[in-house]
Amino acid sequence: MQGARRGKHKIFIGMAPGVGKTYRMLEEGHALKQQGIDVIVGLLETHGRKDTALKSEGLEIIPRKQSPRAGLSITEMDTDAILRRSPQLALIDELAHTNVPGSPRNKRYEDVELILNAGIDVYSTMNIQHLESLNDTVARITGVVVRERVPDRILEEADEIIMVDVTAEMLQERLLEGKIYAPEKIQQSLNNFFQRRNLIALRELALREVADSVEEDAVASTPQGLFCNIQERVLVCVSTYPNSLQLLRRGARLAGYMNAPLFALFVADPERFLTKEESLHIDTCERLCKEFEGNFMRVDSNNISKAIAEVAQKYRITQIVIGESQRSRWQMFLNGSLTQKLVRLLKNIDLHIIASEKKNYEDFYDER
DSSP: OOOSOOOOEEEEEESSTTSSHHHHHHHHHHHHHHTTOOEEEEEOOOTTOHHHHHHTTTSEEOOOEEEEETTEEEEEOOHHHHHHHOOSEEEEOOTTOBOOTTSSSSBHHHHHHHHHHTTOEEEEEEEGGGBGGGHHHHHHHHSOOOOSOBOHHHHHHOSEEEEOOOOHHHHHHHHHTTSSSOHHHHHHHHHTTTOHHHHHHHHHHHHHHHHHHHHHHHHHHSOTTOOOOSSOOEEEEEOSSTHHHHHHHHHHHHHHHHTOOEEEEEEEOTTSOOOHHHHHHHHHHHHHHHHTTOEEEEEEOSOHHHHHHHHHHHTTOOEEEEEOOOOOHHHHHHHOOHHHHHHHHOSSOEEEEEOOSSOOHHHHHHHO
16 A cells, blocks of 8 residues: 555536546546556446446456345445555546445545545546535525535545536537437436526536636635636625615626625624614625625724725635715815725725715714
């Protein structure tokens, strides 16, 4: 068995079955074998797809382990055999798979972690709907509750994530051509999970997840202040004034146009108690934010601009929505406006200043 070095993990991810994740993994396995790397197939699921089965030819495949269960013989990946064989690279399909009850480990990703800890590199595959944090979102999109899930930390700890991407139209064509499921399952799949709107939404989720991963890696390896965000993120700054709801709606539209996550921030003065009406208003803002599937945050600080800047930096915000100041020119000359302070503090962030006839949140902040 190999030394103490943890193996490197590369995950091929896609929006749905049939995009070509396993095929791509096998392709790379062949290429590395030709370079002299010791490659084995730890577990392969062809699902009857001839092209996938043909692509595996020429690669050593570790036989599956037989697991008797209720009078049947069920096969599982033989993790112990992979560890004894100790290759440089193991190709392992379907990371989210649930093992047979009574197995040493419940999930295949747990087997993969054991193999990685033995110093063996692993290439694996999964679909975006199996990611734990997206479970509720996928259920809303497709109407299907996914039972087999992979913790987010598995993707976060991966050394590389490859998005295997096709358009929704191309995936439906593959389905109709019989390249994904048997003929008797094609129409049922088209009417349910493989509806075009579902595939478009799942593709967006997969692209966004991979973009986030790439961005995290880039942030970690780039000197502070030199990195430009890959994905847009919208932050709406709200207050106790009624126009905060207007700002939230405008921010939600902006986030929708950009396919961007939405954040809302209320900065509270720790030395000032909110009235009952003000508290109810902030609660309304939070509910509206959540209706827009946004992330609502409350921060205590007596330095508003600094608090906003810190949140913007922490969440890598690219767009900030604030209200237009109603303060007099003389007041702004003496104390400066929130907008001016933010411009000085923020880099590479666009400010959207929304006009309002009513006294707005910047007055509330600046009066403090």
